[in-house]
Every structure is written in structure tokens, then in C-alpha cells.
Amino acid sequence: MRHMFGVLGPVLVRLGDGGYARLSGRQRAVFATLAFHAGAVVSRDRLEAAVWDDPPPSAVANLQTYIAQLRRIPPVAERLLTVGSGYQLRAGADEVDLLAFREHVRRAQDEDDPAARARWLEQAIGLWRGRPAEDAPLGSTMTAALTELEEQLAEARHSRAQARLALGLRVEVITEMRAVVSEHPMRERAWELLIEALSQAGRRAEALATYRQARAVLVAELGIEPGPALRALHAAVLSDDVERPRPRRPICQLPAEIADFVGREDELDRIAALCGTGGHAPAVVVLTGSPGVGKSTLAVTAAHRQRDDFPDGQLYLQLGGATPRDPAALLAELLRALHAPSIPDSAEERATLYRSTVADRSMLIVLDDAADERQVIPLLPGTPRCAVLVTSRGLLPALPGARVVRLAVPSPGEAMALLERIAGRDRVRAEPAAAVEIVSSCGALPLAVRVAGARLAARPAWPLANLADRLASARTLDELALGGQDVRTHFALSYEALAADARRAFRMLGLSGLRCTAEWAVAALMDRPDQEAEQALETLTLAGLVATDDSGRYRVHDLLLAYARERAHADDHPARRAVALDRFTRECLRRLRDAAQDHPPAMIPPDSWTPTGPADGDWLHAERETLMTAITLAEPSVAAGLGHHLAPFLAVSGFADEAVAVLTSLLTRAPGQARRTGLLLADISLERRRPAEARRIAQEIIADPGSPHLALYAMNALAASHLIQGELDSARPLLDRAVAGFEALGDTNGLVNALTTTAGVHISAGEHRQCVAVSHRGLAVATTRGLGDYAVRLHRGLGISLYAMGQVEEAIRHYEDSIARSRELGWGPGVQITMRRLGEAYAALGRHDEAAAMLEHCRDLFTMTGDTYGQALTAYTLGDLRLAQNRVEEAREHFMRCHRLSGDAGLRARALQRAEECLADR
Secondary structure, three states, X not given: OOOOEEOOOOOEEEOOOOOEOOOOHHHHHHXXXXXXXXXXXXXXXXXXXXXXXXXXXXXXXXXXHXXXXXXXXXXXXXXXXXXXXXXXXXXXXXXXXXXXXXXXXXXXXXXXXXXHHHHHHHHHHOOOOOOOOOOOOOOHHHHHHHHHHHHHHHHHHHHHHHHHHHOOOHHHHHHHHHHHHHHOOOOHHHHHHHXXXXXXXXXXXXXXXXXXXXXXXXXXXXXXXXXXXXHHHHHHHHOOOOOOOOOOOOEEOOOOOOOOOOOOHHHHHHHHHHOOOOOOOOEEEEEEOOOOXXXXXXXXXXXXXXXXXXXXXXXXXXXXXXXXOOHHHHHHHHHHXXXXXXXXXXXXXXXXXXXXXXXXXOOEEEEEEEOOHHHHHHHOOOOOOOEEEEEEOOOOOOOOOEEEEEOOOXXXXXXXXXXXXXXXHHHHHHOHHHHHHHHHHOOOOHHHHHHHHHHHHHOOOOOHHHHHHHHOOOOHHHHOEEOOEEHHHHHHHHHHOOOHHHHHHHHHHHHHOOOEEOHHHHHHHHOOOHHHHHHHHHHHHHOOOOEEOOOOOEEOOHHXXXXXXXXXXXXXXXXXXXXXXXXXXXXXXHHHHHHOOOOOOOOXXXXXXXXXXXXXXXXXXXXXXXXXXXXXXXXXXXXXXXXXHHHHHHHHXXXXXXXXXXXXXXXXXXXXXXXXHHHHHHHHHHHOOOHHHHHHHHHHHHHOOOOHHHHHHHHHHHHHHHXXXXXXXXXXXXXXXXXXXXXXXXXXXXXXXXXXXXHHHHHHHOOHHHHHHHHHHHHHHOOOHHHHXXXXXXXXXXXXXXXXXXXXXXXXXXXXXXXHHHHHHOOOOHXXXXXXXXXXXXXXXXXXXXXXXXXXXXXXXXXXXXXXXHHHHHHHHHHHHHHHOOOHHHHHHHHHHHHHHOOOHHHHHHHHHHHHHHHXXX
């Protein structure tokens, strides 16, 4: 532990960020004196004497200044108190290294076991970093206290040496005591320990020579003979009567440490911290994770690294995992390892004897591949000097006092390092692309990477690219087997141990290919209630075959998913698989329709459907990948329904490319829905300002007389493409026909779309009174949340026309309504588009600062979304604003930015002309 306050060496005050406070010499002296007496009140006179041998006249004032300066240091401030005419540093043994030193020494004195005593003293001595307060200019009155502290350290070293002798660690004692007597030749206790260690080690002649050396030093320096204890020891050595304790041989059953182990340093540190003894109960740590993630390897590595912390040994048991071993047999194995004189018949008696045998020992017990809590509980020791490290594919939530370390797959870098260790660094680095493919195909799962590396090591001439190609095939698991290492067999052990419902849930995950899902999807695949599906998924979680993330969703590793797919095709009849997928995809469609009812409707004739639940935009975001997967699994008509309802949500949520990919795939997968699908593609093209694509699709649909209703939507799309290209006269008749047709059919969706496009034509033509009338007509229709995006556009159109008619205040009100509605919806680009217009209106009223702030924020939003056309328009408006403020050079920079960004030839030309006008005005 790094203590907050240190005086056993240079004076240190550790800050919250891990650094240290910078203290002057006198500040260190004051703080060291307070730390030496932590918890007690130190008077001003005592502080003054500790800091100065000859105090200056300003000593009291100086002390007050040093105290005030120390209180500005955060860790000190709350602990440094004024009590009467003195000061008190309130801190405990966990904060001041001196107090911790004394506490460790006290605990060592309470221990009968030499190993425990040596361990406490080791920790105590390890706190020293030099001489006490060695960088603090303390007065001579502190000399006695400092000397006493150094004597306490010397005594601790002597006691540790005595404990080490009891443990048979003679070489360590000889080495340490030789250094001590060389530096402090007057310490008879150190000479005694050195002579005793030499004698116990069988080096009798050296022991006698060392005694002669000690006597010569004492006589020459002090003029005295050695004391009675040293003389008695000399006599015992002469008579060869020095007691030699039998060294206790610790048990170590650990398997060999893995030579090619890499990474996992954070996990190792956490395991070491959790296995630390000193509490009131034995530490129990459970390592859990999916099959093949490296639990056993990590446990063995961690146990080897902690051997010094458990001097009485390390026990290791293989518990059998999916084929669990009987606790009674396991207890018998433990008792034999502990050399028990006899083994009782019953499991209860064996457990009692086991706990008694390890009660006074410091041992680490590794229980590998536990099946459940019932198997582990009888194997737990009863005293706090032992620790237990359990590996299990499940969490073992009912294991008393257990701390869980969840083991995820390592990072790609760690997985690559493992591959290099096994297959050879130079070889792997010679084909970096293939190596990355291998690690990716293995999903960074350590077992899989080990098998892949072993296959490469077994064939030194085999290019990595060959294995990468094999692993990329549909038979990945076939390639991940070599000798006794087989990923598929490893997975099968967990799968075969499952109950029937859990096995079916696992197969259904593989059948659907859902890497991340919720229980409702598995319930649909299994044709079970949600609660039963959740129970099956919990069983899979306890078996380590799935994992839960922070959102509570279930995730499956890619290789486990491949194994689940194999099991589905092997264990379920094709007809049953088809029914399960159909049931799942239809449930996806039902839920999608409900969830998306508040989002923009598809720009195709609406289907007849009655909502069965509330809208839920959060659900749409959470299940986006599941719905995309469902489209690939569904039969054509269901796939089309899914795609047509999902595409508008994707388009307004920043996933337009995904929407286009989904719709494009439907053109071939569901040819009977190609015209409806094409209309949705046309709508996205219009949003992206690609009118030529939309025009081509719309014209093909209009030319087909098979669906008059569909043709009305195509007319509206064609009119919108004419509007974008400025061909207003071509747009008008199409819109008139579309509006009339939608009204006759009672199609609100199509009608409000056509009215919104019509308003756009009036704005472009400068027919602002007509725009106001059409916009109000559209707002009267767009009353549902699903049509909210049209209300956003219509309010914006009203603002544009009212602004052009000189009704700026009224325009601002509509702009603000448009922004408010857009924010309420939470989707669509309505906010930044309208903000540009609002900034323009503020500028017209002379509210230049508000206008500038609004436009700059608008520009940032367009930049974040990658909308270069919006950036260009905003730059143009900013140019107008700066020109109105007579900031000509800034205006010119904005116009030139518009010119650079815009893909619209007309806008580019206008921006360049305005920039040239700015040059003329300078």
C-alpha cells in the first residue's frame, strides 16, 4: 500500500492523482513532527523545539504560516486540526507509514506461526525508504526520537531473522546479518543471529570465526567482553549443541506455469488483491467466463505468482466441470495431500478434518472447473489465513463471500502476442494481414488462438495465409483442432450438460445468428413465454455459453455461435428450423410496426395494420441489428415488410447507408415488392439531393399502370426531383394530380407529403401567399406524431414565406415551432436546417449577436453530421450577416467558404459574386 503520509524516509504527502506535494524544508520538519505523533496533540512549544535549535523571534508566526500552508494541501486539510494551543494530525495506520509499521510489528508479535510472523515483519520493514524524515531539518530535541525509531527497525529485522531461522531460511539470514554487522558492528543481537544461522547451516568453523571477529570488535571499540547471550551461543557452537529446527516443506500441487502466457496483467493484479489474507474469513475468488477464455491458465499463473504469500503451500484440485466429481472424493484427495493419518468415511467428517488440518496454515487452494456451489462449499477452509481461487464457467452466485472476476476475451493485441509466442514472432510478423485474419477468425479466444498457433508450429513451412483461408471458411471449428486440443469438444462439454430448454435456446441462437439479443427474440424462436426463455438464457449464462452486457442483453462469442449453428442443423429437423425462423421474423415485424408508429411512415401506400402496443424509439435503436438480421432470415413478403418499416427509421437515425443496403437487397429477394421498395430508395435519394436517381425510379413506376395508388407516390417523388432541379412548371401538374388522388383515397400520409412538396414549389416560385395557405392546410392534416416531420417542414416553410412577406416576427414564431417539434421528435435534420433560417431572421431584426451565435451553432451541427450543403448555406448566411455589420473581410471569408463547400452550381456562383463585391467594397 502506498500510504498518504510518509516519514520512514524522505517526508512525503501523496496527492489524489498519485503525485506528491512539494514541501519546503521547514514545512517538512513541521509535518514530520506531527506525523511522528499522529493522533496526539503537539503543543506549539514542542513544535518550535522540534524545528529550531535556536528559534528566531518570528518562530510563532512562522509556525502559523507553515500550518496554514500545509492546510492548503487537500489530503492534509481535513486532518490537521487546531486543538487548544497545539495541533493534531488525525490519521490512522492506513494513512501514515510509521503507524502502519508499528501495527505490522504488533501483529507479528501476536503470531505463534513463524511464517506469519515473518510475513508481517516483511511488510513492516518494507515500509522503510531510508532514515526517518531524512530530508527534514529537525532540531536536536528530535534526535532521541529518531534514534529510537531506527532501533525499532533494527529490532524488527532481528525478529524477522529469528522467524526465518525457524523456517529454515538460513542463507537469507546469513546474507542479511552480514550486511547488518558490517554497518552496525556494536549490535550483539545481529552477531548472535549470524552465528546461529551459520551453525544451523553446518558451517561451524565460520560460526566460531565470526564469534572471534565479534569479540575483537567489542573489545577494541568498547573495551568490554561479549554479553552472556553471545558467550552462551559460542559455547553451544563449540559443543555442537545448537538446535537446528527442521524446515517445513510446503506443499505445491500446482500444474506447471504456462510458458507462453501473455497479458492479463489487470486481472492478475485484481486476483492478487482479492486473495489477500488478513480479513475475518478466507478469501474466495471465482474466475468465470466462456469455455476456452483461459480461466484455468490464468488461475494457475496467478497461483504461482502468489506462492510467497502462502508459505505453507498451494493445493490444486480438478473438479470436473460438466462431469462433476463427488465432493467426498475431492476431500479425500485433499487429506492425502495434507498427509492426514487417516481418512474418515463420511463427507462431513472429511470436511471437518480438512478444515482442522489447514486451520493454522497459510495456503492457497485452487479449485479448477467447478460445476456449482454445492461442489465447492465443502472444500472451503474455515480460517482467514487461507484463500481459495475457483474457476467456473458460471458465476456461482450462491457461493458464500465469493468475489467474482469475469474474464472476457483478451484484446486483439494480447491475442496476437499469444499467437507470436506459440507460432514464432518473426513468422507471424512476416504475414501481418494473415495473422490478423487468424486472430479475428478465432475471435481472440485464447483456446482457439492456441490451437491455431500449435497448428502453425507443427507445420513450419506452412504460410499463415493458408490457415487464414481455412479459418475463414464455413468449417472454422474443423480447423481448430490438433491432438488433444479441440475447440468443438471443449464447447460440447458445456452444451451436453445443459437441460433440454437451455440446449434448445442455445441452438436457436445459432440458427438465427444473433450475436447480441434480448429474451423476447429467443422466446419467439423457441415458441415459449418470455419468462421461460429468460430462464433458459440464465442457465446458458451460468454455463458460460452466453454473457450479459451492461444493458442486460445476451451476447454470444462468434465461435460459440458457430457451434450453436452446427448443433441446430444436427439436432433440429429442417421443417422445425424453418417454422422457428418464420415465427421469429413475424414477431420482429409485429414489434417493429408497433415501435415505429411514431416515426416517419414509409413513402408507399400504407398497409392495413392495427397497433398492438405503444411506440418505442429506444427499442428500435436497441434492436436495430436484430431486425437487420431478421430481414436476411425472413421469407420474401415478411422481409419486405421488415425492410419497408425499418428503412425510414434508419434513414432519419443516421443509418441511411444501411437503409439503402437493406432496400437494395430486397429488390432481388422480394421482386414482387420491387416497386414499393424502389419508391423508398427514391425517397432516400431525394433526402440526399440526388434527384436523377429518384426521377428514374419514379418514371418507371408511373409508366406501369398496375398500381394507381403507387403511381401517386411516384408522382410526388418525381415532382420533388423537378423541384430540386428548379423545374417548377414540371412539378405543378404532378402535385395537383397527387393531391387530388390522395384526397380521394383518404391517404393522409401521401396527402401531407404532397402538400409539403407543393409548399416547397410555391416558395421556390416566390408565391408566398399560396405557400402560407398550403402549409396551413398541411398542418391541419399532419396531426399525428408519425407525421411530425412534415409539421416540422411546414412550419419552416411558413417561416420562410412570412419572412419574405416582411412578417419577420411571425416567421420567427414558426421557425421556433419547427425547432421545438423537431427536438421533441428526436430525429431528423430539422433543427439545424431551421436554425439557419432563424439566424437569418434575427439578423434582419438587428439582433446580430443572437444571429451569429445561432448560425455558428448551426454550422457546427452541419459539420458534425457531414452535411456540406448545409454548411455552405450557413456560410452564405453568415456572410450576409457580417456584411450587414460592415465586417467586410469576414463576410468575404464566409462567401468563399460557401463557394468551396457547395455542390450547387447556382449557389457557388452567387457566393463567388458576393465575395467579389466584398473585394470591391474594401
